[in-house]
Amino acid sequence: MQIKDLHQHFLDFPSVSTDTRKINDNCIFFALKGDNFNGNTYAEEALEKGAAFVVVDEKEYAVSNRYILVDDVLKTLQDLANYHRNYCSAKVIGLTGSNGKTTTKELIHGVLSKKYRTIATQGNLNNHIGVPLTLLSIQEDTEIAIVEMGANHQKEIAFLSAIAQPDFGYITNFGKAHLEGFGGVEGVIKGKSELYDYLLANHKSVFINADDPIQLEKLGGYIQKYGFSTQNQAYYKIESLGADPFVQLKVEDMVINTQLIGVYNFTNCAIAICMGKYFNVDLPSIKKAIEAYTPENNRSQIIEKHGSTIILDAYNANPTSMQAALESFEETGKNPKIVLLGDMFELGEAAGEEHQKITDIVLEMDLEDAYFIGENFYSTQTSFQKFNSVDEIVSFLRSNPLPKNSTLLIKGSRGMALERLLDFI
Known part of the structure; x- marks a missing residue:
């Protein structure tokens, strides 16, 4: 099917889904593939849940006129998007x-x-x-x-x-x-x-x-x-x-x-x-x-809990954003100040050096305490406490609660899911 013809279908049914758990009535389902799944195998389910058409790229799955067979579903999705953008x-x-x-x-x-x-x-x-x-x-x-x-x-x-x-x-x-x-x-x-x-x-x-x-x-x-x-x-x-x-x-x-x-x-x-x-x-x-505008989804959220002010910035982290957050934290908020920092991901060979730089920055700050979480931070040289995982620091916090009426910064990469610490503060 030509993109312009598929686009006409899209104009008639202007809703797209790539996930059978999120099917809208009369949407067009694109059967994408991943490392561990083949969207073609979910095409029939998408139709049963209300999709108007399904786009597949394996011929054996195109069993009726509600199946649109293409060479590559992902490329077709991208080409359709580009066509619509210009339309x-x-x-x-x-x-x-x-x-x-x-x-x-x-x-x-x-x-x-x-x-x-x-x-x-x-x-x-x-x-x-x-x-x-x-x-x-x-x-x-x-x-x-x-x-x-x-x-x-x-x-x-x-x-x-x-x-x-x-x-x-x-x-x-x-x-x-x-x-x-x-x-x-x-x-x-x-x-x-x-x-x-x-x-x-x-x-x-x-x-x-x-x-x-x-x-x-x-x-x-x-x-x-x-x-x-x-x-x-x-x-x-x-x-x-x-x-x-x-x-x-x-x-x-x-x-x-x-x-x-x-x-x-x-x-x-x-x-x-x-x-x-x-x-x-x-x-x-x-x-x-x-x-x-109010930040949400773990992005620089301010949470008040037990008399403490928590800055939750656990959506993502890299050396640049981590240093900026620490510099800003040092200039604002009331004492005592505590930081809980999680690993920064996707740094490759620079991981060791960049994590050490952050611990060195923290050492020079005027803080009540600091806690480092994750395998990369655990390998650094620092006088502050280190934990291999979130589970480890959770066990620690159960018996060693942080002081109330503090200002806390929680920051780390998304994969660390540091928002889990909130239940133990």
Whole structure:
């Protein structure tokens, strides 16, 4: 079946599923394959649960006209998403970076939604499957789509950019994330910059943090760039008023009080404000959107418990975000201060060195105590207590409760699932 014909089916039944546990009535089910499953084997179940059609790539499963046989289901999903992206008139904003992508996406979405019919990536569906699903959620009346793009190796952002074909783009930062896949920090810069490469090659517009020397160097004299800065008068000026404990900004004599902790969230807010101004959202509406955003899903959440203030930042971690969180933590909050840090993943050969750097930073901080959790931290040299696993520190906390009326930072990679510690604090 040609993509244009499949797209007509999609227009008639504009809902897509890749999981039989999440079948909507009259959706189109794409029978994707994984390392441990074959979606073709679930095609019949999808129809029984209410799917209008199923897309399969193994001939023996195409037993009726409700089965659409293609050469490769994943490629078909990606091609359909690209076709639909060009069928609709929505402007697409591509977003990538090492840290802060999801928070930035939500802030931009909140701001632009004040004036436009806007959709954005749901959760962190930002890979070779998530990006197509986001594009397929664009409706005919959608005016702006914010598409988050994640990557852990070279050429991935280039591939996703070719599917999404963004009209605008922004890179949050270049940090020490996925060093193993990218091959070091220079590899991260090169990989994330593939978004810029696409935009420049196609004469599209770029948004930048003009205080980031890497972004300025990458873009040079490129004309179609817009951005913010705290100092550079050539860009939209946004002033940081600190973060004690919440980020405050000043724009055109208007103070914006956010519900975000950590000075590292300043740039996330600033780009949302900058884009709002570019797209002619009035400043009072921008202020309202930024101030209404509340972090969730273990991203810099503030939790009050037993007289203590807990900063739960357990969604993800890498050396750059870990150091930024520690620096911000040291400047805010009441004493006594305690940190509970979990391993940072996907660092490859740099894992030992990067974990030791973090323990050294912690040693110089004014803290009541610190606890390191995970195999990588367990291998470091430090005077603070170390635990091989979350289960080990849970056993410890059962008989050694942390002091009440403290300020705690809990941060680690998603795989550590450090939110489990909340029940024992």
